[in-house]
Amino acid sequence: GENVEQHPSTLSVQEGDSAVIKCTYSDSASNYFPWYKQELGKGPQLIIDIRSNVGEKKDQRIAVTLNKTAKHFSLHITETQPEDSAVYFCAGSGDKLTFGTGTRLAVRP
Amino acid sequence: NAGVTQTPKFQVLKTGQSMTLQCAQDMNHEYMSWYRQDPGMGLRLIHYSVGAGITDQGEVPNGYNVSRSTTEDFPLRLLSAAPSQTSVYFCASSLLAGAGGEQYFGPGTRLTVT
Numbered sequence: 383g384e385n386v387e388q389h390p391s392t393l394s395v396q397e398g399d400s401a402v403i404k405c406t407y408s409d410s411a412s413n414y415f416p417w418y419k420q421e422l423g424k425g426p427q428l429i430i431d432i433r434s435n436v437g438e439k440k441d442q443r444i445a446v447t448l449n450k451t452a453k454h455f456s457l458h459i460t461e462t463q464p465e466d467s468a469v470y471f472c473a474g475s476g477d478k479l480t481f482g483t484g485t486r487l488a489v490r491p
Numbered sequence: 492n493a494g495v496t497q498t499p500k501f502q503v504l505k506t507g508q509s510m511t512l513q514c515a516q517d518m519n520h521e522y523m524s525w526y527r528q529d530p531g532m533g534l535r536l537i538h539y540s541v542g543a544g545i546t547d548q549g550e551v552p553n554g555y556n557v558s559r560s561t562t563e564d565f566p567l568r569l570l571s572a573a574p575s576q577t578s579v580y581f582c583a584s585s586l587l588a589g590a591g592g593e594q595y596f597g598p599g600t601r602l603t604v605t
Contacts, residue, residue, distance in 0.1 A: 383550075391531070416593070425495075425581050425596030426534070471533060477588060478549070481526075483533040 384409040388482030405472035406454045412474040497597035504572040512567040514582030523565040527578040
């Protein structure tokens with residue numbers, strides 16, 4: 383089955399700086415890669431996703447890039463704000479979603 | 492729409508007790524799933540269902556049972572609770588399975604087994 387690795391496990395940035403979270407996957411058949419944000423005490427919520435026929439996708443301050451050859455994808459958050467502080471999960475999917483182990487992002491005011 | 496609801500929010504069980512975690516969605520989604528979240532291990536799939544009357548095992552199914560008699564409800568049963576089942580449990584639903592698109596998560600149930 384699919385195996386998704388996520389790094390780093392914790393990330394601390396200054397407000398206004400950029401944050402990058404990286405994931406690798408093992409199953410070349412995976413074709414859907416979503417990113418979820420989980421705030422304290424809540425369930426994860428989708429923030430952006432990308433399919434394998436696309437190399438990059440942007441939504442305001444958030445972007446995701448996908449390198450199918452290397453089997454890795456990344457989340458980029460620019461101009462970080464305190465409300466970006468949360469745990470972020472990447473996932474890869476063929477028929478079922480497999481999640482990474484999460485990155486705890488702290489944005490320092 | 493209420494989205495995905497889960498009850499209870501918190502539960503403490505003694506080893507050997509059984510209980511049912513409730514999950515309901517009002518979005519007419521065919522696909523529903525249960526995950527457990529443990530520190531440093533992300534979200535791991537326990538069981539899932541692609542429609543009423545159809546269920547299947549995920550990555551960590553042992554000690555759990557599910558059924559799907561209606562599109563809306565997908566309860567998770569712990570048969571004989573063990574300390575290793577202490578975790579936060581999330582139910583999720585989506586229009587389609589896997590690569591089909593966004594999964595909507597409930598608020599979670601925090602379970603402690605002593």
